[in-house]
Amino acid sequence: xxxxxxxxxxxxxxxxxYAIAVAIVATALVLxxxxxxxxxxxxxxxxxxxxxxxxxxxxxxxxxxxVFLSTLAVQFFFIPPFRTWILRPRDIPFFTxxxxxxxxxxxxxxxxxxxxxxxxxxxxxLEAKVAERTSELEKANEALQGAQAELARxxxxxxxxxxxxSISHEVNQPLAAVVxxxxxxxxxxxxxxxxxxxxxxAADRAVQxxxxxxxxxxxxxxxxxxxSPQRMPVALNEVIEETVDLIKGQATxxxxxxxxxxxxxxxxxxxxxxxxxxxILNLMTNAIEAMTVVEDRSRDLEIRSEATSAAQVRIxxxxxGIGMDPQLLPQLFEPFFTxxxxxxxxxxxxxRSIIEAHxxxxxxxxxxxxxxxFHFTLPVEDGATV
Amino acid sequence: xxxAEPIVYIIDDDPLIRGGIQSLVKSIGLxxxxxxxxxxxxxAKRPDVASCLVLDVRMPGQSGLDLHRQLVEANVxxxxxxxxxxxxxxxxxxxxxxxxxxxxxxxxxxxxLLDAVQTAIVHDREFRKDWIELESMRSRFDxxxxxxxxxxxxxxxxxxxxxxxxxxxxxELTIKTHRxxxxxxxxxxxxAHLVRMAERLKARAHRQG
Numbered sequence: 001x002x003x004x005x006x007x008x009x010x011x012x013x014x015x016x017x018y019a020i021a022v023a024i025v026a027t028a029l030v031l032x033x034x035x036x037x038x039x040x041x042x043x044x045x046x047x048x049x050x051x052x053x054x055x056x057x058x059x060x061x062x063x064x065x066x067v068f069l070s071t072l073a074v075q076f077f078f079i080p081p082f083r084t085w086i087l088r089p090r091d092i093p094f095f096t097x098x099x100x101x102x103x104x105x106x107x108x109x110x111x112x113x114x115x116x117x118x119x120x121x122x123x124x125x126l127e128a129k130v131a132e133r134t135s136e137l138e139k140a141n142e143a144l145q146g147a148q149a150e151l152a153r154x155x156x157x158x159x160x161x162x163x164x165x166s167i168s169h170e171v172n173q174p175l176a177a178v179v180x181x182x183x184x185x186x187x188x189x190x191x192x193x194x195x196x197x198x199x200x201x202a203a204d205r206a207v208q209x210x211x212x213x214x215x216x217x218x219x220x221x222x223x224x225x226x227x228s229p230q231r232m233p234v235a236l237n238e239v240i241e242e243t244v245d246l247i248k249g250q251a252t253x254x255x256x257x258x259x260x261x262x263x264x265x266x267x268x269x270x271x272x273x274x275x276x277x278x279x280i281l282n283l284m285t286n287a288i289e290a291m292t293v294v295e296d297r298s299r300d301l302e303i304r305s306e307a308t309s310a311a312q313v314r315i316x317x318x319x320x321g322i323g324m325d326p327q328l329l330p331q332l333f334e335p336f337f338t339x340x341x342x343x344x345x346x347x348x349x350x351x352r353s354i355i356e357a358h359x360x361x362x363x364x365x366x367x368x369x370x371x372x373x374f375h376f377t378l379p380v381e382d383g384a385t386v
Numbered sequence: 387x388x389x390a391e392p393i394v395y396i397i398d399d400d401p402l403i404r405g406g407i408q409s410l411v412k413s414i415g416l417x418x419x420x421x422x423x424x425x426x427x428x429x430a431k432r433p434d435v436a437s438c439l440v441l442d443v444r445m446p447g448q449s450g451l452d453l454h455r456q457l458v459e460a461n462v463x464x465x466x467x468x469x470x471x472x473x474x475x476x477x478x479x480x481x482x483x484x485x486x487x488x489x490x491x492x493x494x495x496x497x498x499l500l501d502a503v504q505t506a507i508v509h510d511r512e513f514r515k516d517w518i519e520l521e522s523m524r525s526r527f528d529x530x531x532x533x534x535x536x537x538x539x540x541x542x543x544x545x546x547x548x549x550x551x552x553x554x555x556x557x558e559l560t561i562k563t564h565r566x567x568x569x570x571x572x573x574x575x576x577x578a579h580l581v582r583m584a585e586r587l588k589a590r591a592h593r594q595g
Contacts, residue, residue, distance in 0.1 A: 172471055172493070173471065173492070174402065175492075176400075176403055176471075176494065177400060177403045177406055178493070179406075179494070179495070179496075180402075180406030180407050180410060180494065180496065181402065181405065181406035181409065183406070183496025183497075183499075184406050184409035184413060184496065186496070187409075187410055187413035187414070187496060188409070188413045198409055198412065198413070201405070201409065202405070205405045205406055205409075209402045
């Protein structure tokens with residue numbers, strides 16, 4: 001059915017084109033007849049013009065029709081004896097040269113039109129190709145960014161996993177020594193006449209093992225605390241803006257819009273800028289991840305800074321994500337607790353310990369299927385504003 | 387100490403664990419010899435007595451599994467008790483496939499280890515007794531002449547003297563003499579005993595072959 005309609009409209013358009021050709025030739029004829037009265041025969045010059053015009057505007061087929069009609073008209077009206085179809089032999093060269101001129105004009109215009117058409121076509125193809133390549137490039141870029149993020153995440157998890165494995169091995173080894181030696185002590189003491197030197201040696205080794213285990217723990221702790229946090233005045237609004245810049249790409253990819261509501265008179269706090277940025281980044285990343293499955297409402301992330309008193313500022317990160325079961329909230333800040341399939345559950349415990357090391361507080365309010373808001377407070381840098 | 391007393395070899399790179407296990411083993415009256423690595427163990431001279439190995443899976447240099455494989459390949463049948471830091475399933479499967487007698491995870495409970503050690507020593511003692519018996523049996527069978535071996539094979543196959551004589555193209559009397567020699571040389575108490583010994587030797591040759 002649509003084919004039929006397309007055919008019909010094509011036929012109509014073709015008919016129209018032929019009609020235009022006829023009209024142009026007719027106009028040429030009328031003009032020639034009118035001008036023949038004052039200027040005589042040479043007014044048939046209108047016909048080549050009509051052929052050119054018809055071929056140009058109406059196309060090749062109508063052009064041929066124009067050639068044909070013009071030739072007939074010239075023969076009938078402008079070659080003596082006028083208004084008859086009689087062609088005297090001496091007029092044949094003129095008639096023939098007119099016909100040839102008409103055909104040449106027609107051909108030239110048709111050739112020019114064809115060239116233009118193919119040029120246009122080539123341009124359209126080029127544009128389509130460029131658009132296609134651009135979208136391919138964009139897709140590849142997105143995939144690349146996704147892969148990079150995934151890679152970073154895996155690297156982080158792998159690092160933590162390896163760290164945990166090596167820590168547990170390092171601690172387990174001396175503990176195994178403690179157990180073996182304590183067992184040996186007990187075994188010797190169970191004998192009727194225990195060899196006390198053996199008992200003493202085993203007890204001694206148990207002590208050494210326990211000491212080694214606690215040394216391992218101390219070493220890990222010093223590793224974590226390495227580079228004790230700097231205490232410098234930090235403008236949290238700046239930190240927030242920098243963090244928003246960092247996370248923009250991730251937000252856009254996840255169709256999350258970020259709004260900042262920053263208190264322009266926010267006093268600086270005293271602390272380690274890098275650590276505080278880590279906390280904000282972590283909270284924002286969590287917020288975005290909490291919204292990735294939300295489809296029935298807009299995904300909005302709002303980060304707000306405000307001075308709640310002269311001595312304290314509060315930063316809030318609010319999302320419209322899946323929210324959390326109130327029963328889960330108490331465990332939220334415990335190490336290795338996670339609600340995500342791929343989470344490692346270290347982000348919030350680390351964030352909380354950072355905030356607490358800054359004499360602040362980190363807590364959460366959450367409603368299932370509405371979203372969560374994480375708040376942290378920090379004391380204002382006192383006296384240093386001088 | 388009596389040379390025939392069994393020995394427990396303890397191979398662990400951690401001196402505290404080594405010392406603990408050694409003390410534990412000594413407390414039940416067994417000899418315990420410790421080594422810090424697989425190569426130390428391989429270089430040491432080992433008396434020919436019942437023994438077992440307590441082996442840490444993860445050691446710097448040659449791992450416990452490597453050492454075990456090497457021992458199996460060298461036809462050393464000392465039972466091995468593995469100790470590992472984590473319940474590493476693929477590793478324990480491999481160890482069991484190689485014929486480890488026990489696989490314990492750190493920290494090992496003293497009693498578990500002692501039980502494993504005692505079981506392993508009992509196994510090794512039996513294995514060694516068996517082996518010594520087989521060896522003497524084999525040397526006895528090796529002393530047979532080719533003709534006697536032929537007769538032995540046919541006897542074991544269940545043929546009567548007359549049939550054997552026909553088979554070998556000789557007189558029944560000659561076969562009787564050969565047969566008496568076979569019984570005497572192999573110290574067989576009866577035909578049934580002879581057949582059992584021959585079967586055991588054959589089975590062993592098969593296993594090693």
